Ligand SMILES: Cc1cc2nc3c(=O)[nH]c(=O)nc-3n(C[C@H](O)[C@H](O)[C@H](O)COP(=O)(O)OP(=O)(O)OC[C@H]3O[C@@H](n4cnc5c(N)ncnc54)[C@H](O)[C@@H]3O)c2cc1C
């Protein structure tokens with residue numbers, strides 16, 4: 001950032017301590033970098049003001065003890081070390097030493113980066129060989145965390161994808177809309193893996209696990225031995241089973257290859273039909289509208305996303321998309337695709353040069369099933385993310401874990417949960433005994449409107465709406481028996497963070 005683009009006071013010149021109340025925050029700059037000052041009693045911390053995930057403004061975040069949480073997607077940074085202690089941020093923010101004299105605070109030269117997370121002693125000897133099946137959110141976060149924990153043994157990461165681990169949420173948002181270059185999509189550059197001694201093997205299909213000899217078996221017949229194994233095979237899109245679904249312009253969206261194919265088609269398409277009105281379907285609709293393609297959404301629901309966000313927010317989402325030109329065909333489904341025509345159940349027909357099916361995903365549990373792991377609509381894990389078979393853990397979209405907040409065993413398909421589970425699994429593979437207690441969180445983006453959701457409410461008996469949904473300033477509380485199970489919000493970021501803290505504290509009691 002150039003010096004003339006920074007804002008706030010020059011912190012190298014000093015600011016009056018009195019300007020910063022206890023617990024307060026102030027954003028200024030040191031040279032050409034934005035710096036966040038936080039006062040905690042007599043201590044003052046100075047860290048980079050931009051979140052390392054998507055540059056969320058940490059100055060608008062929430063300070064809890066000696067951490068600051070990002071308002072956008074709830075990453076958390078240690079104010080003393082800058083370390084990213086909670087996903088979705090994985091890289092630290094910079095830190096500056098702070099001096100106080102004559103009633104003023106001065107930010108000095110930026111510290112050299114030394115911080116590495118280290119949980120201290122583990123129980124027993126660390127394993128020699130860790131194998132991770134899956135190069136997605138959970139698998140990547142686990143590998144990255146293992147190295148941050150100074151794990152010295154071997155890490156082999158096996159992925160049947162042809163791309164390095166990517167920022168999957170971007171595939172239905174800015175990248176698909178044409179607003180983000182492809183360089184932004186990988187989570188890390190290729191060099192990261194060799195520099196960190198992570199043996200990432202792409203286009204490798206793991207077909208079975210020999211739990212006795214502790215080896216995974218690849219499609220080419222070779223074996224990879226493990227001392228600890230993390231299964232992070234994620235989920236795959238449910239495929240359309242109607243006549244004509246196998247045509248090349250009928251797509252699903254999970255991988256970078258899927259996304260590139262949709263983008264290629266979108267370059268010449270004039271009209272797209274999106275099947276499904278949940279998160280992926282509607283984000284795809286928004287991205288295609290940004291490309292000025294006519295978009296029709298066909299879905300069996302009466303109101304989009306009603307099951308997750310309730311009827312009022314669902315109705316808002318529908319009208320938001322309608323205002324952007326999306327045409328809905330609700331309480332309807334596609335029954336066949338013939339040439340460029342999508343036939344609807346109600347007898348109607350829609351012309352389309354591109355069809356994207358976002359009709360749900362199913363967890364990829366075949367490997368776990370063949371290995372004899374306990375399954376229940378996903379791979380069953382305990383609070384340590386251990387499966388029913390020794391030395392095998394599971395994380396991400398495939399894992400069903402005991403959620404201490406809802407008191408239920410749940411499985412969700414959220415990016416932040418997958419990453420945080422990968423991180424907890426990493427610690428537990430090293431012999432720590434960390435329970436997975438994070439409050440589930442997801443976000444979804446529709447045009448310029450972000451929807452944040454903390455907690456988990458499959459069913460609720462009361463929905464309390466604070467603010468104005470149509471005015472894009474609201475917080476919805478999903479309650480059961482008087483207890484808040486989840487909170488959805490639009491532009492109420494601090495309250496969303498506060499709700500997360502309350503849920504964490506409730507579960508800890
Ligand atoms: C387009 C899109 C947008 C999304 N947007 C959001 C969002 O905005 N917010 C949000 O919270 N969530 C979002 N999600 C969901 C989020 O991406 C997932 O919850 C998350 O990726 C799950 O991580 P995972 O590691 O469990 O699985 P994945 O990321 O799917 O990774 C699974 C990995 O396992 C590999 N694999 C599977 N089987 C095998 C095998 N047998 N052998 C070798 N490798 C194998 C796959 O190739 C892949 O690398 C989105 C998902 C998609 C598809």
Ligand code: FES
Pocket residue numbers: 051052053054055056070071072073074075088089
């Ligand atoms: S921008 Fe901070 S968590 Fe995403």
